[in-house]
Amino acid sequence: MKVTGSALLMKALVDEGVTTIFGHPSGIFFSPSESPSEHPFRYILCRHEQVAAHAAEGYYKATGRTGTVMVTAGPGATNCVTAITDALVDSMAIVVLSGQMPAGVMGGDVAQEADVVGTTRACTKYNFLVLKAEEIPRIIKEAYYIARSGRPGPVLVDLPSDVMTERAELRAYPESVAIRGYNPQVTGHPGQLKKAADLLAKAKRPVIYGGGGIIHADASEAFHDLVEITQVPTTLSLMGLGAIATDHLRWLGMLGTYGTYAANMCIVHCDVMIAIGSRFDARVTGTLSGFGKQCRIIHVNIDPTSIQRNVRVDVPIVGDVKCVLRDLNTELRKVKRHWEKDFEEWYAEIEGWKKRHPLRYEQREGVIKPQYAIDMILRLTEEYDPIISTGVGQHQMWTAQVYRGRHPRRWLTSGGLGTMGYGFPAALGAQAAFPDRLVLNIDGDGSFQMTMQDLCTLVEYGLPVKTFIINNKHLGMLRQWQQQYPTFPQVDVAHQPDFVKLGEACGVTGIRIERPEEVKAGIEKAINTPGPVVVDMLVARDESCLPVMPI
Amino acid sequence: MGRARSETRGFPVGGEEGMKEHTPVRRHILTLLVENRIGVLARIAGLIAAKGYNIDSVSVGETMDNSMSRVTLVVHGDDWVMEQVVKQLNRLVDVVKVVDLTEEDCIEREMILVRVNAESANRAEILRIADIFRAKVVDVTHRTYTLEVTGDAHKTQALLDLLRPFGIKELVRTGQIAIARASKAVSRKIERVPEGEEPVEQKSTTATP
Numbered sequence: 001m002k003v004t005g006s007a008l009l010m011k012a013l014v015d016e017g018v019t020t021i022f023g024h025p026s027g028i029f030f031s032p033s034e035s036p037s038e039h040p041f042r043y044i045l046c047r048h049e050q051v052a053a054h055a056a057e058g059y060y061k062a063t064g065r066t067g068t069v070m071v072t073a074g075p076g077a078t079n080c081v082t083a084i085t086d087a088l089v090d091s092m093a094i095v096v097l098s099g100q101m102p103a104g105v106m107g108g109d110v111a112q113e114a115d116v117v118g119t120t121r122a123c124t125k126y127n128f129l130v131l132k133a134e135e136i137p138r139i140i141k142e143a144y145y146i147a148r149s150g151r152p153g154p155v156l157v158d159l160p161s162d163v164m165t166e167r168a169e170l171r172a173y174p175e176s177v178a179i180r181g182y183n184p185q186v187t188g189h190p191g192q193l194k195k196a197a198d199l200l201a202k203a204k205r206p207v208i209y210g211g212g213g214i215i216h217a218d219a220s221e222a223f224h225d226l227v228e229i230t231q232v233p234t235t236l237s238l239m240g241l242g243a244i245a246t247d248h249l250r251w252l253g254m255l256g257t258y259g260t261y262a263a264n265m266c267i268v269h270c271d272v273m274i275a276i277g278s279r280f281d282a283r284v285t286g287t288l289s290g291f292g293k294q295c296r297i298i299h300v301n302i303d304p305t306s307i308q309r310n311v312r313v314d315v316p317i318v319g320d321v322k323c324v325l326r327d328l329n330t331e332l333r334k335v336k337r338h339w340e341k342d343f344e345e346w347y348a349e350i351e352g353w354k355k356r357h358p359l360r361y362e363q364r365e366g367v368i369k370p371q372y373a374i375d376m377i378l379r380l381t382e383e384y385d386p387i388i389s390t391g392v393g394q395h396q397m398w399t400a401q402v403y404r405g406r407h408p409r410r411w412l413t414s415g416g417l418g419t420m421g422y423g424f425p426a427a428l429g430a431q432a433a434f435p436d437r438l439v440l441n442i443d444g445d446g447s448f449q450m451t452m453q454d455l456c457t458l459v460e461y462g463l464p465v466k467t468f469i470i471n472n473k474h475l476g477m478l479r480q481w482q483q484q485y486p487t488f489p490q491v492d493v494a495h496q497p498d499f500v501k502l503g504e505a506c507g508v509t510g511i512r513i514e515r516p517e518e519v520k521a522g523i524e525k526a527i528n529t530p531g532p533v534v535v536d537m538l539v540a541r542d543e544s545c546l547p548v549m550p551i
Numbered sequence: 552m553g554r555a556r557s558e559t560r561g562f563p564v565g566g567e568e569g570m571k572e573h574t575p576v577r578r579h580i581l582t583l584l585v586e587n588r589i590g591v592l593a594r595i596a597g598l599i600a601a602k603g604y605n606i607d608s609v610s611v612g613e614t615m616d617n618s619m620s621r622v623t624l625v626v627h628g629d630d631w632v633m634e635q636v637v638k639q640l641n642r643l644v645d646v647v648k649v650v651d652l653t654e655e656d657c658i659e660r661e662m663i664l665v666r667v668n669a670e671s672a673n674r675a676e677i678l679r680i681a682d683i684f685r686a687k688v689v690d691v692t693h694r695t696y697t698l699e700v701t702g703d704a705h706k707t708q709a710l711l712d713l714l715r716p717f718g719i720k721e722l723v724r725t726g727q728i729a730i731a732r733a734s735k736a737v738s739r740k741i742e743r744v745p746e747g748e749e750p751v752e753q754k755s756t757t758a759t760p
Contacts (some may be wrong), residue, residue: 117590118593121590121594121597122597123591126644126645127590129589129590146644178618179644180647181585181586181643181644181645181647181648182644229595276634292583304638304641304642305635305638305639305641307643308747309635
């Protein structure tokens with residue numbers, strides 16, 4: 001039986017298990033005889049394609065299932081480039097389906113035509129241009145496989161409109177894919193695992209440094225086991241937060257440029273470091289010439305290009321984090337050692353660091369300190385086990401510093417690319433995945449203004465995201481950098497919308513909090529109000545995010 | 552040649568030195584087995600350009616399996632960055648295998664077509680040079696000869712150096728292709744091994760744990 005390309009596409013998506021699609025309409029996906037309303041997906045129409053693509057990222061991070069985006073040709077696809085690049089750098093699995101001009105006229109400078117495959121070649125993990133309708137099922141299968149496997153990443157599929165109307169034989173969805181050039185390593189090399197276990201068995205001052213890879217691999221249970229077996233002090237990068245409960249006894253706090261003093265001192269003074277699902281980003285290592293010279297390093301990562309990239313490593317282990325940790329834990333359980341007792345001196349030293357420079361702020365009368373606002377939001381919502389997203393900037397770093405959570409996949413933030421405007425759409429995407437869960441977007445006034453036009457989308461689809469704008473009427477992080485590097489440009493953005501009125505204009509509840517004594521009640525009111533809420537929290541304008549490790 | 556990246560930025564971002572010791576900048580010859588599809592070459596070229604490197608030459612053609620092509624790239628770069636480039640090329644979905652032939656014993660060839668000024672006084676000399684290099688004359692006018700010659704980089708460069716004083720009017724080069732010596736065939740395991748021959752151990756360039 002012959003059906004159109006668009007019918008083949010819809011069926012392939014159903015067979016792939018897609019339930020939710022974020023996008024902006026494209027007439028080109030549906031041939032005249034098929035109506036979108038017949039399709040079994042929940043289609044969330046966003047006001048800007050960048051929002052749709054970030055929402056797909058948030059959906060993926062919150063669920064572990066590949067996010068799906070559907071956009072039209074030309075500007076629809078190019079509007080996604082920022083989010084696609086964000087997904088590439090932070091290893092988010094999303095598939096972007098973009099409409100395209102008919103293959104027959106491509107390259108002819110038609111209206112709304114853009115070389116999307118060419119444009120996204122550098123920012124996708126892989127992309128496809130479909131030229132024959134019969135290829136669609138195989139390509140969709142490959143696209144989702146490539147996106148989610150190995151080191152996850154964004155995949156774009158460009159679908160010319162004449163391919164969508166072309167008729168081809170309806171066949172069964174492929175059961176498996178075989179790609180010659182792409183075979184991610186799953187199990188770790190047994191010899192390396194043994195070396196790693198030996199190093200840990202002899203370590204006197206070890207530290208565990210985990211990253212986003214633990215979340216992508218759904219390995220937090222195995223990671224937790226590793227910490228329980230070895231009782232080694234543990235830190236996480238920005239992207240790894242949530243891999244272990246923050247109230248765990250061995251938790252050191254986040255490491256890196258805005259990390260805790262104790263975590264960074266551990267990294268600098270350890271004798272063995274085991275890096276899991278992380279990539280030694282510049283924000284973690286600081287100046288590389290001094291990094292990691294004093295210790296032996298074990299590095300577990302599924303991506304061989306992340307290993308020995310910028311830090312010399314003694315025991316590299318290429319493999320899926322969950323698989324490797326399970327095998328490593330088996331080895332470590334054989335080790336005859338009183339882990340906790342052996343590290344008593346190390347623990348004492350760490351306690352000293354924690355006491356010397358704990359994270360602190362001082363909330364006095366008069367004006368709200370942003371750190372206090374964020375700390376209160378997290379404390380008052382902790383019992384609901386919320387999903388939290390952030391924009392980019394000081395508020396992001398403060399939230400990461402005081403983050404409290406017991407489970408993975410509750411923390412959505414843009415790390416590698418640092419995309420302002422990420423927080424709001426990511427929360428939207430996560431809420432679409434979990435309509436009954438409390439989802440918070442802790443945003444900055446600068447970041448929020450980048451993607452705020454989709455407030456109406458929350459109302460349209462009943463997505464009760466609670467947005468807290470930590471409003472200092474500044475691009476705060478840049479203003480902080482200006483103090484250290486005076487050649488920086490001016491960053492004053494005092495003129496901004498009245499966010500409460502803006503929220504109300506979109507049909508969203510608006511709450512303003514201006515004084516410290518209003519904070520608790522205001523937060524409680526926000527989380528108890530049904531439906532989406534925007535909270536405008538006016539905070540001190542000139543706070544700096546500390547500590548800051550010089551880079 | 553070499554890194555084109557600017558060192559000056561508005562503020563420090565960190566991560567610039569680190570593992571990279573001073574490794575020599577030299578000519579690297581990479582051979583890749585890739586899917587024979589639209590966009591594959593563009594992705595490879597894009598990856599190398601993104602590193603700030605110039606591709607000195609590229610040659611690509613189908614293999615015995617016409618779903619796969621063989622790409623030969625010549626890039627000047629320092630050893631450490633080239634190692635990263637090789638790993639990142641390997642990571643590409645369409646790249647099946649990458650071998651850095653720089654250190655290997657291999658056979659390299661390039662073909663050039665060169666049009667040289669050949670006034671009557673010099674014509675005999677030019678033909679003698681061509682003969683020495685086993686070059687063929689493929690075009691002739693009263694004032695020029697066009698020569699075709701094949702050889703490794705040293706040979707073709709030597710010929711060009713000898714012809715330069717006469718005045719080279721036009722030069723077209725294919726760029727290097729290379730094949731490892733038979734004891735280390737790159738594509739053996741991928742292509743069908745003919746009857747009676749032993750399959751050969753493949754050298755892997757992925758990061759060996």
